[in-house]
Amino acid sequence: MAADAWLWMLMLLVYPVWVHYLGLSCTLQSRSVPGSLYKDGDVIIGGLFPVHTQAPEPNQIFTQRAAAGRCQSVELRSYRWLQTMIFTVEEINRDPALLPNLTLGYLAVDTCLSEGSTLNAALSLVTGKEEVVSGEECTRAPTVPVIIGDARSSASIVLADTLGVFGIPMVSYFASCACLSDRTKYPTFMRTVPSDAFQAKAIARLLRLMEWSWVGVVYGDDAYGKSGVQLLVQELQGSSVCVDYMEVIPKSHAQSRINRIVQRIQSSSAHVVVTFAISPDIEVLLREAVRQNVTHKQWIATEAWSTSSYYSAWSGLFLVGTLGFALQRVDIQGLSSYLTSLSPEEHLKEQLVQNVWEEVFGCRFGEETQSGSPRPQCTGFEKVEEQGDAYFDVMYNVYKAVYAIANAIQDMLDCQPGKGLLENGECPDIKPVRPNQLLHYIKAVQFTTPVGEPVHFDQNGDPTASYDIINWHTGSENKTEFVKVGQFDTARGPGEDFQLDLSKVFWGGGWDHKVPVSVCSESCPPGTRKAVQKGKPICCFDCIHCAAGEISNTTDSTECIKCPKRFWPNTGQTECIPMTVEFLSFQDNMGIILAVLSVAGAALTGTVFAAFFRHRDTPLVRANNSELSFLLLLSLKLCFLCALAFIGRPAPWSCMLRHTLFGISFVVCLACVLSKTVVVLVAFRATLPGSNLMKYFGPLQQRAGIFFCTMVQVGICVLWLALAPPLPTETAGGELGARVVELCAVGSVVGFSLVLGYIGLLAAVCFLLAFFARKLPDNFNEAKFITFSMLIFCAVWIAFVPAYVSSPGKYTVAVEVFAILASSYGLLLCIFAPKCYIILLRPERNTKKNMMAK
Numbered sequence: 001m002a003a004d005a006w007l008w009m010l011m012l013l014v015y016p017v018w019v020h021y022l023g024l025s026c027t028l029q030s031r032s033v034p035g036s037l038y039k040d041g042d043v044i045i046g047g048l049f050p051v052h053t054q055a056p057e058p059n060q061i062f063t064q065r066a067a068a069g070r071c072q073s074v075e076l077r078s079y080r081w082l083q084t085m086i087f088t089v090e091e092i093n094r095d096p097a098l099l100p101n102l103t104l105g106y107l108a109v110d111t112c113l114s115e116g117s118t119l120n121a122a123l124s125l126v127t128g129k130e131e132v133v134s135g136e137e138c139t140r141a142p143t144v145p146v147i148i149g150d151a152r153s154s155a156s157i158v159l160a161d162t163l164g165v166f167g168i169p170m171v172s173y174f175a176s177c178a179c180l181s182d183r184t185k186y187p188t189f190m191r192t193v194p195s196d197a198f199q200a201k202a203i204a205r206l207l208r209l210m211e212w213s214w215v216g217v218v219y220g221d222d223a224y225g226k227s228g229v230q231l232l233v234q235e236l237q238g239s240s241v242c243v244d245y246m247e248v249i250p251k252s253h254a255q256s257r258i259n260r261i262v263q264r265i266q267s268s269s270a271h272v273v274v275t276f277a278i279s280p281d282i283e284v285l286l287r288e289a290v291r292q293n294v295t296h297k298q299w300i301a302t303e304a305w306s307t308s309s310y311y312s313a314w315s316g317l318f319l320v321g322t323l324g325f326a327l328q329r330v331d332i333q334g335l336s337s338y339l340t341s342l343s344p345e346e347h348l349k350e351q352l353v354q355n356v357w358e359e360v361f362g363c364r365f366g367e368e369t370q371s372g373s374p375r376p377q378c379t380g381f382e383k384v385e386e387q388g389d390a391y392f393d394v395m396y397n398v399y400k401a402v403y404a405i406a407n408a409i410q411d412m413l414d415c416q417p418g419k420g421l422l423e424n425g426e427c428p429d430i431k432p433v434r435p436n437q438l439l440h441y442i443k444a445v446q447f448t449t450p451v452g453e454p455v456h457f458d459q460n461g462d463p464t465a466s467y468d469i470i471n472w473h474t475g476s477e478n479k480t481e482f483v484k485v486g487q488f489d490t491a492r493g494p495g496e497d498f499q500l501d502l503s504k505v506f507w508g509g510g511w512d513h514k515v516p517v518s519v520c521s522e523s524c525p526p527g528t529r530k531a532v533q534k535g536k537p538i539c540c541f542d543c544i545h546c547a548a549g550e551i552s553n554t555t556d557s558t559e560c561i562k563c564p565k566r567f568w569p570n571t572g573q574t575e576c577i578p579m580t581v582e583f584l585s586f587q588d589n590m591g592i593i594l595a596v597l598s599v600a601g602a603a604l605t606g607t608v609f610a611a612f613f614r615h616r617d618t619p620l621v622r623a624n625n626s627e628l629s630f631l632l633l634l635s636l637k638l639c640f641l642c643a644l645a646f647i648g649r650p651a652p653w654s655c656m657l658r659h660t661l662f663g664i665s666f667v668v669c670l671a672c673v674l675s676k677t678v679v680v681l682v683a684f685r686a687t688l689p690g691s692n693l694m695k696y697f698g699p700l701q702q703r704a705g706i707f708f709c710t711m712v713q714v715g716i717c718v719l720w721l722a723l724a725p726p727l728p729t730e731t732a733g734g735e736l737g738a739r740v741v742e743l744c745a746v747g748s749v750v751g752f753s754l755v756l757g758y759i760g761l762l763a764a765v766c767f768l769l770a771f772f773a774r775k776l777p778d779n780f781n782e783a784k785f786i787t788f789s790m791l792i793f794c795a796v797w798i799a800f801v802p803a804y805v806s807s808p809g810k811y812t813v814a815v816e817v818f819a820i821l822a823s824s825y826g827l828l829l830c831i832f833a834p835k836c837y838i839i840l841l842r843p844e845r846n847t848k849k850n851m852m853a854k
Contacts, residue, residue, distance in 0.1 A: 035071060035112070035352040036121075037086065041105020043433050045089065045405055046125040048111045048118060048149025048159075049082040051075065051356060053280045055114035071112035074359040075279065076384075077308055077394075078151065080339055081173065082108045084395040085148060087338050088402035091450075099410055102430075107144055110352055111155065113280065118155040119162060122147060126168055126435075145435040146171065146442070148401045151394075152278065153177030153224040160186040167436030171404060173397035176303065177227045181460040188439055190461035192397040192404065196224070196276075198465035199302060199325055200231035202488040203274060205498045206300070206323070206469075207241045213539045214520040215300075216270040217246045218261065218285065220277035225249075228276035228302065240556075242520065242539035244270040249281040255288075262288045265297065271509075271518040274300040279308055286311055290318050296509050298516040303327050306470050307393050307482055320480070321508025322472040325488070327393035329468050330451050335395065343380045357382070393468070400455055400463075408441040409433065465490040473506050526553050527573040529560050546573045566740055583742040584647050584810040584817070591647045594817045601640035601824055608832050609633040615839050619847060627699060628679075631706070632672035632831070638665035639824040646817045650728035655744035659726050660717040662820060663755040664710065669827060670762040671709035675702045677769040677786055713758055720751030741810055760797060766790050785830050792826030 035051065056069025089104045107125055111118040125144040146169045150156045156175035163170065164187060172180075172191040180186055181195050207215060217232070219225035229246065236243070245268060247261045262285065265273055275282060282305045289297075299322040305311070306324025344353045344365075354365050363378035415427035421440045422428060428437035446456040457463060469486035486500035507513055524530050524543035529552055533540045546552055550560035551569045563569060563576035570577050584591050609630065616626050642665055645658035679702065720726075724747040731741045746752040767790035800819040807815045838845050 035110030037108045041103040044105040046144035046147040047108035050113040051110040053113045055112035055117045084398045145433045154222045160189040164188045169439040171401040192400040194465035196228045204235035212272045212518040214270045215272040220281040225276045242537035253284045272298045324470045325467040326470045328466040330396045407447040408445045579740040584813045598643040605637040635668035655726040667713035671706040674766045724748035789827045789830035793823045796822045
């Protein structure tokens with residue numbers, strides 16, 4: 001902070017005390033403000049405007065009076081704000097209805113965009129204009145009872161901290177930091193510009209509306225930038241918008257730091273850049289961005305620079321398409337012509353006006369121009385409109401601030417005793433107007449501006465928030481035009497407060513007039529879900545297909561939804577469709593084939609039975625134990641027919657029948673084969689001298705053995721059906737896909753295993769016995785055929801186990817049916833085919849002589 005500022009603050013606090021006790025007159029050190037415009041009046045309104053943006057270096061040596069420095073780098077936009085204050089004061093003075101018996105004056109000061117110079121100027125306003133005042137005047141109210149300003153939030157914080165102690169009201173037209181809404185810290189501060197809390201809401205709404213989920217943020221190293229970004233981040237929490245980077249522009253404007261920030265912007269995949277910085281900071285950043293040819297970036301401007309035509313003068317097409325939030329624009333009658341007709345004639349002796357004119361038009365006042373100065377002489381008739389069009393956003397805020405003060409003073413004049421806003425209903429003083437009394441009336445003021453807008457301050461000293469959404473277009477002669485494409489107005493209420501006409505928006509930055517895309521990851525289509533990439537924000541993700549049985553029917557779904565029972569995802573996994581009910585039916589090709597094989601096997605078995613029955617008295621049939629042969633053929637026919645029970649929609653009776661019928665018929669079949677094998681072996685043993693084995697294996701014993709073997713299987717089946725019978729069930733999903741497979745569950749795995757195991761045991765015993773008797777030397781020996789049949793039987797059922805386990809859906813049933821048919825055909829063909837060949841085709845061999853040849 002400048003040394004002069006602290007000096008004035010000290011004098012403001014100490015001098016009234018000295019005067020009171022010593023009765024002395026006051027002589028202040030020279031603190032005339034060179035950058036100011038003054039007009040006398042009954043009430044003087046102070047104004048602080050950053051006409052220049054570069055303050056002189058502060059004096060750090062306190063041994064002598066410092067020479068007044070000159071501010072540099074004029075900003076015509078801010079000068080127009082100052083002139084708007086003058087225009088408004090003169091308009092009020094001409095109005096016979098507002099303050100008819102009182103004249104407003106003004107003292108407008110250039111703050112040079114520095115906290116130190118701003119505080120110095122503010123203290124100069126409230127302590128008076130004259131350098132020598134009497135002791136009586138030292139203790140009276142400040143000459144300027146109210147201040148309009150400052151433009152910067154950081155400077156306004158300094159002023160509110162300092163002047164708030166003395167109750168001096170401040171009405172800012174551009175300080176938008178949300179921190180200034182704190183009535184505890186800043187009780188005397190009010191403003192006609194909305195708080196940045198609303199601007200942060202509006203920017204967040206814009207980002208979400210345009211689906212820009214991956215953005216960069218650049219902000220200034222001051223209260224405005226820090227508070228604005230903090231509010232924006234809070235608004236974006238819990239939304240789909242992520243911040244790739246947050247870069248702060250240093251106040252020193254170090255080139256290396258600026259260069260690094262621009263490189264970060266250029267290299268980022270975020271194509272949208274949100275800025276929260278004042279004009280000088282943005283200027284430095286954008287100049288470097290132009291130098292590095294930063295393209296394909298969509299700039300989002302805040303009200304601090306969204307309507308500044310200065311940047312368009314040197315950025316060319318670089319900023320065309322920029323979207324910005326501007327303070328509400330209102331065309332004030334007469335102001336445009338007033339600003340375009342500005343000339344230094346009226347304030348020709350004021351140093352501020354001369355400095356602005358010389359710097360804007362590159363000329364000089366006075367005789368210096370005749371003594372070799374390279375600049376031409378200023379005429380005062382230079383065209384102000386050639387320096388860019390004025391955008392009446394901030395100007396309207398200045399306009400409202402002056403009218404708010406004027407209406408507050410009018411309310412003070414109209415006060416009736418006992419009805420005032422002061423304690424006990426007292427009315428305020430008018431000559432002079434006291435700041436602390438004026439503060440009460442400004443807080444409570446309610447009026448309508450000449451353009452028809454109602455104005456009041458809320459409990460935090462803030463106005464109703466309203467922003468115009470501005471889009472930078474290229475107009476005639478490649479000049480930038482600010483086109484209103486939308487509005488954010490909190491007075492409209494939720495749902496209608498944000499409006500944007502995309503048809504009016506011009507997209508620049510090399511996007512070929514298309515809406516820019518700024519995402520970290522492309523959207524996940526329906527049928528997939530988002531999986532956040534490790535170590536990155538939620539906006540960076542991979543798209544993973546939904547698992548089997550799950551769908552996602554929206555874009556960027558975070559999780560997949562499981563389909564309900566009997567439903568399955570379609571091919572794209574975007575919707576659940578009813579599953580196809582499937583079972584081994586008589587309409588399927590596979591079911592038809594198996595049924596035909598089953599019926600054919602049964603018919604073939606019946607044919608063999610008929611052939612054997614017709615030739616039952618022949619030697620071949622009689623030699624092969626015709627009774628066992630007929631029983632074996634009947635059991636084989638049951639084996640073939642039981643396969644039909646496996647085809648068709650499962651029902652409780654069919655599930656129980658198919659397994660028990662299968663188990664018992666095969667046991668009968670194998671028991672017959674086993675009995676045949678044993679008879680062959682015993683018959684040959686019985687021919688040995690002294691052997692009497694055949695009496696133990698006669699027809700009665702054979703029937704008893706078959707009955708016993710069968711009853712064991714019957715007992716197993718009865719227990720199985722009693723304890724855990726096979727019943728219909730459904731399987732769906734997994735490898736089956738969009739199918740519901742109806743089949744019979746085995747119920748008890750132990751019961752099913754015992755049935756198969758018992759069949760396997762009988763088959764193994766038959767195979768071993770037949771294998772031992774395969775080379776017995778008689779033509780009627782059928783042991784070798786039984787060996788082949790058992791070999792096929794065992795091979796089929798050994799292969800059945802893994803095939804049954806691995807087959808999906810109805811193919812499980814098909815494998816079981818195939819095993820039944822294959823083993824049945826193996827037994828039928830291997831045992832009876834050779835006999836039928838002799839019986840039907842070679843009857844000459846069907847003789848007792850031929851049978852006994854060996």
